[in-house]
Amino acid sequence: MSGPKTDFLSKLGSRLVIGLPMFWLLLFFLVPFLVVLQVSLADLRLAQPPFTPIFEWLDGIPSYVGDLENYEFLFSDDLYIRSYLNSVKIAFISSLACLIVGYPIAYVIARADDALRNTLLLLVILPFWTSSLLRIYALIGMYSPTGFINSWLISFGLISEPIQLMQTDFAVYSGIVITYLPLMVLPLYAALQKLDEDLLEASADLGAGPLKTFWQVTLPLSLPGILAGCLLVFIPAVGEYIIPALLGGSGQLMIGKTLWTEFFNNRDWPLASAVAMVMLAVLVIPMMLLRNAQSQEGRS
């Protein structure tokens, strides 16, 4: 029955379904974002809270007294620029490493028969169910001078002194790859699984060997999965704090660590907020450009 009453109810229902998540995002994403934005425009002061308001009553009129001093400071000290660039570099290399490790995994899973496929997928997802901190500590146990790798190598007589594994770039990269690998494998798997086997056979039939078929058919058709996977790894990797802090050396500049230092050690909330805002811009702007390019390609 669709009387005016049921119409009203179904409209209310659909509004609720859309409205609740919107409200959630508004409350826990947009509001904190605006708070951080506001703090980033304020000045440091020794008080509680440790920043000045950006609106003040001047002669009975509410006026804006914020400024871009924090942002100017970010660009005047090359520490910040270097940590941004280093973060982007580490995130980029990690994404690439994830792609190289994840692609064959996703390919094998997508081509496996049904029973095996579910088991393999479970194995990929399983580590995600343990705390990432725990996994990083497991890595420390492997990499430390008295850890598994070094003690094995020494007991086999391959080396006499422990080799330096902790506090290296390698430790950071491997930590990020291990942590974020499922985020790469799953979208790749989804893209590869959709790939019609007839296309591969058609390619072979038309004279392309397995390698040529991979370059000309499989790879281009899995491009959406590659992009999705790289974004899913790249974005959290840029802001990663725990992994470089635990596995990386003190010389390893990353923006997550810099932000932590500003916020907790220096208690410079306005500057830390500005660091966070710029990080957001670093991430969001390339992503929007990419999405634009993709939707343009879809239209043509």
Add this chain to the structure above:
Amino acid sequence: MANTEASGGQSAFLSIRNICKEFSGVRAVNDVDLDIQQGEFFCLLGGSGSGKSTLLRMIAGLEKPSSGTIRIDGQDITETPAWSRPVNMMFQSYALFPHMSVEKNIGYGLRQDKWEKAEAEARVSELLELVQMKEYGKRKPHQLSGGQRQRVALARALARKPKVLLLDEPLSALDKKLREDTQRQLVAIQKEIGTTFIMVTHDQEEAMSIATRIGVMDNAKLIQVDTPRELYEKPANRMIAGFVGQVNIFEGQVSGSGKNQTIQSKDTGNALEVLGEHDLADGQTVWVAVRPERLLIKTRAKGRAAAAPNKAAGRVTDIMYLGNITHFEITLKSGKHVRLTISEHWDEEEATVRLGDRVEISFEKRAAVLLTR
């Protein structure tokens, strides 16, 4: 077998010997021998699971035979990988590359073979013309209709000038009207370029109207290879008789031997007579197949039995008038249902047959085919 006769002793263009294919213990193709001549339009006909597609895929190199050999143009290609074989396949799903334009799809094989750019372009536009898709070269597959995709798939499969073109149910995704037009185009294109075509289909009408010869597969075996006419007139067994067109089959028992041998049928209540000599044993069960359009019908007076060879008495239980032809269903006294078809130029007596009438059906010796299987 008929196929060795067709090859006439000389070595065939495509020659398949003792091909078997097992999938985890199950024979999908069982000991198939087949010879196909250059320029033939050959159809592999069979139901689903008969092994026809597997046979085609083995010729393409997409399945590895468990045993046996495949030779094309004198060259053994049994171990040759798919990408080095001089054959191309048109897939049932068309398998067009979705990320490439029509031109790029058609030129794909030419790029693999490292054709000169100008030559490849000329070949692509020649093919676009052949399949009447000239204006669509820049489109992507998803912007085309089903019939257009089918034509692009055909052009792509022809691009490398294969010695044999394999077609896996190429028309099954098209609607009936389009399918008939496309059948004609396919035959015209095959005649024009003269390439050997091997098409897999489950549609006997399609096979009959297109093929120069048909190979019927059933249960992993190639049962009969013949021209459409021979297949229709002289089916090798009851399965083929029923598969290719409609047929009435009368069961009979052989009695006696030599000149006095007769076949008595419970279905007709009379003897069955056929042309020619047959080596039959006393007591053997045989079948006589008669096409519905070869049966004769006339009204019968009450109580008068039709006591003569190749005759049977019954009643008309259904009439379906289709304009150019009329279908009759007749229930014989034995309870057997018989189909009979009369074309529009029937004689006066046939025209007066009404539903429920007592009738006598009969057939000539030359209209009957004796089957022992």
